[in-house]
Amino acid sequence: MTETTEMSAIRTFRSDAGAPLDPELRSIIARFVVLAVLCAGVALLNENFLSVANFTNVLRQASLLFLIAAGATLVIIAGAIDLSVGAILTLSACVAAGVMHATGSSGLGIATALAIGISAGLANGILVAGLRLPPFLVTYGMLWILSGGALYYMGGIPITGFPREFRFLGSGFLLGIPVPILIMIAIALAGSVVLHMTTVGQQMVMMGANRAAATLAGIPVRRNLICVYVASGACAGLAAVVALGRVNSADPGMGDPLLLPSIAAILVGGTSLFGGTGTLLGTALGALLLTIVLNAMNLLTIGSAWQPFATGIVLVGAMLADAFLNRRRS
Amino acid sequence: MKTALASVILLAISASCAMAQDKGEIAVFTKNKVDPFFEEARVGADVAAKGLGYSTVQYAPTRPNNFQEQIAQVEDAITRKPKGMVFVPVDTKGLKPSVDKVREAGIPIVNFIDMGDGNFNSYVIYDDHKMGADVTRILAEKLGGKGKIVIIEGIKGSATSDNRTAGAQETLKSYPQIQVVAVQAANYQRLQALQVMENLMQQFPEIDGVIAASDNMALGAIEAMESAGHSGTQVVSMDGTIDGVQAVSAGRLLASAEFSGFQMGCTAVEIIDRLTKGEAVPERLELKAEMITRETADKFGQPLERRTCKSLKDLGLAS
Amino acid sequence: MIADIARISRLRGSRSLNFLSSKALGASVVLIILVPLFGVFAGGFLSPHNLVNIALQSSILLLIALPMTLVILTEGLDLSSGALLSLCGVVLALLLVAGYSIPVATLAAMAVGLLFGILNGFCVANLGMPPFVVTLGTLGMAQGLALALADGNAVSGLGPEIEAFSAFRFFGLPVLVLIAIAAYGIFHLVLYRTTFGRYVIAVGGNAEALRLSGVSVRLVHGAVFAISGATAGFAALCMIARTNAGHPTIALGMEFDAIAAVVLGGTSFERGNGWLFGTVLGVLAIGVLRNGLNLIGVDTSLQLVAIGALVIAVLLVERLASERSV
Structure with a gap:
């Protein structure tokens, strides 16, 4: 009970009294509007954009970005950060590929990927929560250790060709819908339920909003932090399974290009880097927004050199919009 | 901290033991450890070096294709005074000052993959x-x-x-x-x-x-x-x-x-061997790219550990 | 003396703090252990030639790490400096190819860096956006611009002047090392001998007190980012001198090396505690580690693991040391 009252106290503190809508809901609506405007714009420029096939495409590409960002969203909401998700994906995918090549077993491959993701997350959690080291630097150090480990493990040669049933998770269809999209929906739902409807979820939000107050209120801050890092690692491991199934090949460079877009997706989705606010639905919308921008650039055959530029613009644009909105309100 | 140090020391010892060989070492530079092509090249260079009685040290930037890191690695490798260097430059033009340093130190250096300016002793390329x-x-x-x-x-x-x-x-x-x-x-x-x-x-x-x-x-x-x-x-x-x-x-x-990194690695090392013996080598060696189709595919794609180097003589490129 | 000035403006400036635990413990320990170790195991490590090499390889990183120290002192973070360095390098190279002189091209590159720095500073200081996000965004923009301007390729053919510049030596020290030393001198004077420097130190520990005493905290925050941008523009000249070409992705990820160096050097993320010379030690520690491992011939993928482990180990040791001294 006390938790919920604290919770609402923080909420009232953060949103101004006159606002008609919950700020999180408003931020989601704002993102839907941006998404709709963007889609309409691209559709006018290119008639192929609005096809069902292209949409499936975009969703499938966004799902990988979402999966890697989902757990990291929880970490950020709880007031920390995880820079190691890309590297966790790489190492999980590489070792899982090695295991599958040696044993031919999809089950073992999936278990390996998840186990590595969870262990890496646990290591992050223990260092950050248990030993109280700064999250930015710990996860950054882990990034180097994990990607160096993947490079060493692979020895320069990619591993390709996985069992059919394994590939189903990355490139299969269920009821006409690509499996990665279904996984994305499942994770988004499960994560949202945990975040919004359980005590642990509420505690995470409180910790992010005010760590000191949360500690005083008796919330198990350390245990929860370890949990969010484990969740983040597990999501990266799951993303590794999907990525492997999709490209049918593992190489030690596969996670690198995903780190910045995944953080961008979280932030574009309206999660505050200061912690305490954010939603998984927002992250999903953020991933979708970024993917659509890149998809549109491909459809309009704009050179790939401009893609990081566009990502940067979208990111700063979203932040600016939020800053101005908040400013007008206060 | 202690474990990190211990591992560094262990690495140091194991690496310095691995160095002991007859004719000295050849430093092999590639662009990254991600692209399998460069692994082929590294293995090719290793195989050829072993056959000719050299050992190898491999250098690749820790961040793929990071040019600045490659320059630092060249500088560091000069300090080890290898018998020769075989090289896939991240950027041929920008590497010129570094190659000049290698030549000043009296170390022969062979570029495989790129034609371009620079001061290399020789180039091994495909068209x-x-x-x-x-x-x-x-x-x-x-x-x-x-x-x-x-x-x-x-x-x-x-x-x-x-x-x-x-x-x-x-x-x-x-x-x-x-x-x-x-x-x-x-x-x-x-x-x-x-x-x-x-x-x-x-x-x-x-x-x-x-x-x-x-x-x-x-x-x-x-x-x-x-x-x-x-x-x-x-x-x-x-x-x-x-x-x-x-x-x-x-x-x-x-x-x-066929764009065989393995063979390029082999040939580059063989040229280093010839250079250290004071033999003349051509400045440009072009390997012939064969087409791989369903009919000819059996001849290609052997696992790396089963491949053998073709010498310049086998290739009809030298006597 | 200098340390005293710094301490006055700090909340936790207790004189009884163990010297090493408060200052660059990580970098000092790394150097004290690694230098003799490499001296024994890595042939040629202690030769003058190799020591100059290490200095040369560390010089550009120092140019990025010095302003990064100021940014972190004010509890900020600049992720864009590596990408900015690349972008400024491309701009500089394009101008040189177009026939402009080195000073003009350098000033233009610094202007580009300054512009991005001001953008960072404005968003952080005036709009209250988190520095991490802002600079991540400008990182993307700068990287994209660099790639687009250079068309993904290296810009080369810069003419003989730049080669002459990079070949210049004074008492055996390459020009880049001299520049790095000079840059340290300037940053030292600015941080410890000017009012602005005192504000920078004070903002991190105690922004509220500074605000109450009538100083524009926003201006200090903004200026630090602007300095970071402009310095990245100048560092581009050094990078070009070293690589003889402008590469759109050459310094990608360098900001992380710089952050690692600053942290190894004992500057703290949380309290605005810091020591500028510690950053020099941090940069050298990373330089020595990479150089030594290269000399020994350790697999380069394990070098990544070693650096990552080092960063975490240093954090751990510092945590233990600070707990003991409290």
Whole structure:
């Protein structure tokens, strides 16, 4: 009970009294509007954009970005950060590929990927929560250790060709819908339920909003932090399974290009880097927004050199919009 | 901290033990540890060096294709005073001052992969332009001289990718009924090629052929088409990686061109050996790129540990 | 003396703090252990030639790490400096190819860096956006611009002047090392001998007190980012001198090396505690580690693991040391 009252106290503190809508809901609506405007714009420029096939495409590409960002969203909401998700994906995918090549077993491959993701997350959690080291630097150090480990493990040669049933998770269809999209929906739902409807979820939000107050209120801050890092690692491991199934090949460079877009997706989705606010639905919308921008650039055959530029613009644009909105309100 | 230090010390000891060999060592520089092509090259150099009685030390930037790091590695390697260096530069032009330093130190240095300026003793290369032209001809003939195709480039602006694309475009000039509907870069990455192809299939429902500047990207594009249930598109590419050759045998890839990092590594080391013996070597050695098609695929794509080096004599390039 | 000035403006400036635990413990320990170790195991490590090499390889990183120290002192973070360095390098190279002189091209590159720095500073200081996000965004923009301007390729053919510049030596020290030393001198004076420097130190520990005393905290925050941008523009000249070409992705990820160096050097993320010379030690520690491992011939992928482990180990040791001294 006390938790919920604290919770609402923080909420009232953060949103101004006159606002008609919950700020999180408003931020989601704002993102839907941006998404709709963007889609309409691209559709006018290119008639192929609005096809069902292209949409499936975009969703499938966004799902990988979402999966890697989902757990990291929880970490950020709880007031920390995880820079190691890309590297966790790489190492999980590489070792899982090695295991599958040696044993031919999809089950073992999936278990390996998840186990590595969870262990890496646990290591992050223990260092950050248990030993109280700064999250930015710990996860950054882990990034180097994990990607160096993947490079060493692979020895320069990619591993390709996985069992059919394994590939189903990355490139299969269920009821006409690509499996990665279904996984994305499942994770988004499960994560949202945990975040919004359980005590642990509420505690995470409180910790992010005010760590000191949360500690005083008796919330198990350390245990929860370890949990969010484990969740983040597990999501990266799951993303590794999907990525492997999709490209049918593992190489030690596969996670690198995903780190910045995944953080961008979280932030574009309206999660505050200061912690305490954010939603998984927002992250999903953020991933979708970024993917659509890149998809549109491909459809309009704009050179790939401009893609990081566009990502940067979208990111700063979203932040600016939020800053101005908040400013007008206060 | 203690464990980190202990491991550093262990590494130091194990590395210094591994150094002991007869004729000295050869430093091998590659661009990254991600692309399998460079692993082939490293193994080729290793095999040749062992055969000739040298040991090798491998250097690759920890961040893929990081030029600044490669420069630092060259400087550090000079301090080890190797008998020679074989080299895949991240950037040929920018490396010139470093190569000058190597030459000043009296160390012979051979570039394999790039032609270009610089002060190398010798260059071992394939003709990328011709390779692009030749595989494109195979594709064009297969398509009966007409249809819509897309080109997937490597890294836009890199010499290898640009020359391969230019070669392809030149062949296409003599097939006026073939239309290039899109040219997109996928940076030699499989996932990027897959996504580029997914998007292009939306834009152009009918694509008859794909020319990819590397096997890796071709396989990404093929994955995209296969999982979309899209069949009938012919794909050609270059490199002749183990994966690529398997895909040719399986009929998924129409043709590839042999661009053997293994053999380039071998030949580069052999040239170093000749240089240390004071023999004259040609400044430019061009290896012949053979076409890999379903009929000839058996000859290519052996696992690295079973490959053997062809000497300059075997290749008919020296006496 | 200098340390005293710094301490006055700090909340936790207890004199009884163990010297090493408060200052660059990580970098000092790394150097004290690694230098003799490499001296024994890595042939040629202690030769003058190799020591100059290490200094040369560390010089550009120092140019990025010095302003990064100021940014972190004010509880900020600049992720864009590596990408900015690349972008400024491309701009500089393009101008040199177009026939402009080195000073003009350098000033233009610094202007580009300054512009991005001001953008960072404005968003952080005036709009209250988190520095991490802002600079991540400008990182993307700068990287994209660099790639687009250079068309993904290296810009080369810069003419003989730049080669002459990079070949210049004074008492055996390459020009880049001299520049790095001079840059340290300037940053030292600015941080410890000017009012602005005092504000920078004070903002991190105690922004509220500074605000109450009538100082524009926003201006200090903004200026630090602007300095970071402009310095990245100047560092581009050094990078070009070293690589003889402008590469659109050459310094990608360098900001992380710089952050690692600053942290190894004992500057704290949380309290605005810091020591500028510690950053020099941090940069050298990373330089020595990479150089030594290269000399020994350790697999380069294990070098990544070693650096990552080092960063975490240093954090751990510092945590233990600070707990003991409290």
